[in-house]
Amino acid sequence: MAKKRISIVVPMYNEQDSLTILYQELNRVTEKLDGYEFEYLFVNDGSSDGTLAKIKSLAERDTRVRYVSFSRNFGKEAALYAGLGTATGDYVATMDADLQDPPALLPKMIEMLEEGCCDNVATRRVNRRGEPPIRSFFARCFYKLMRHLTQIDIADGARDFRLMRREMVDSILAVEEYNRFSKGIFAWVGYETRWLEFENVERAAGETKWSFWKLVRYSMDGIINFSDMPIRISSYLGLLLTVLSFVAIVVEVIRALVFGDPVAGWPSLVCIITFIGGIQLFCMGIMGQYIAKTYMEVKHRPHYIIKESNCENIKRNH
Ligand code: UDP
Ligand code: MG
Secondary structure, X not given: OOOEEEEXXXXXXXXXXXXXXXXXXXXXXXXXXXXXXXXXXXXXXXXXXXXXXXXXXXXXXXXXXXXXXXXOOOOHHXXXXXXHHXXXXXXXXXXXXXXXXXXXXXXXXXXXXXXXXXXXXXXXXXXXXXXXXXXXXXXXXXXXXXXXXXXXXXXXXXXEEEEEEHHHHHHHHXXXXXOOOHHHHHHHOOOOEEEEEEOOOOOOOOOOOOXXXXXXXXXXXXXXXXXXXXXXXXXXXXXXXXXXXXXXXXXXHHHHHHHOOOOOOHHHHHHHHHHHHHHHHHHHHHHHHHHHHHHHHXXXXXXXXXXXXXXXXXXXXX
């Protein structure tokens, strides 16, 4: 029987220091799994350091190393999409380059898929040790909000570290939207998921690519991509204010008829006008967010552009 093929997809943006450690660690793990054939699929997401050169030199020595390299930085989501689209394995794993997703979990994940218990094994960290507390706090709030606003359930601490069957990978590739929020898409495609838990690991080398504001943006994108709740809230708010102002008008008219109309209350008027103005702008902003997303979708721009690769099956502009 032919050996099962396992692809390990790793998005990389300025990871020259992590790459060597990751490669060694992957070798250490895969060496013991001799019933399988591996491919390491490194996606260079427009790094400005020596990442690409290092990948190429690994690829020269090791035929398992395949790579695609973007023409610029397109973001982790695009890199994951490109990696999944190029992977040829029966099982496909996605993981970060910085060893925060311990490759040592792979044998366990493979075993779980082989037992046939599920279609994909996902991982989550049970704590966030070593992370700035403020970041953990907002991350927790985000997952809570996400669970309330959308139908999909994303576990707190869920990583983009997974091992999936080919069917699931093909389903993910069929979700061709431009604004990609992988954690949501993994949940949206369904299939049976088993969770593997592990303790947080700190970055092996280099530094995080996520600033606080980048994370805020990422969370807002996640919510907007998977929920129409914000836009519904804005219309409820509009309705509520309409009702309130109608009641206020009736009260004012009666008061004027009964007590006369002494001119007063311009400060309260100003307050009300600014309040309503604020709410209107806020709601328009929400609408604007959705329109902006729609605009990007209808343009049908490619998700990424591949400049170089040693794989034959690439879609260069996709
Ligand atoms: N990454 C990427 N493109 C980007 C930013 C990040 O491919 O624009 C990769 C990065 O190289 C790493 C993974 O995404 O393999 C996760 O990034 P990072 O470790 O910086 O995120 P954190 O673990 O701090 O959330
Ligand atoms: Mg990391």
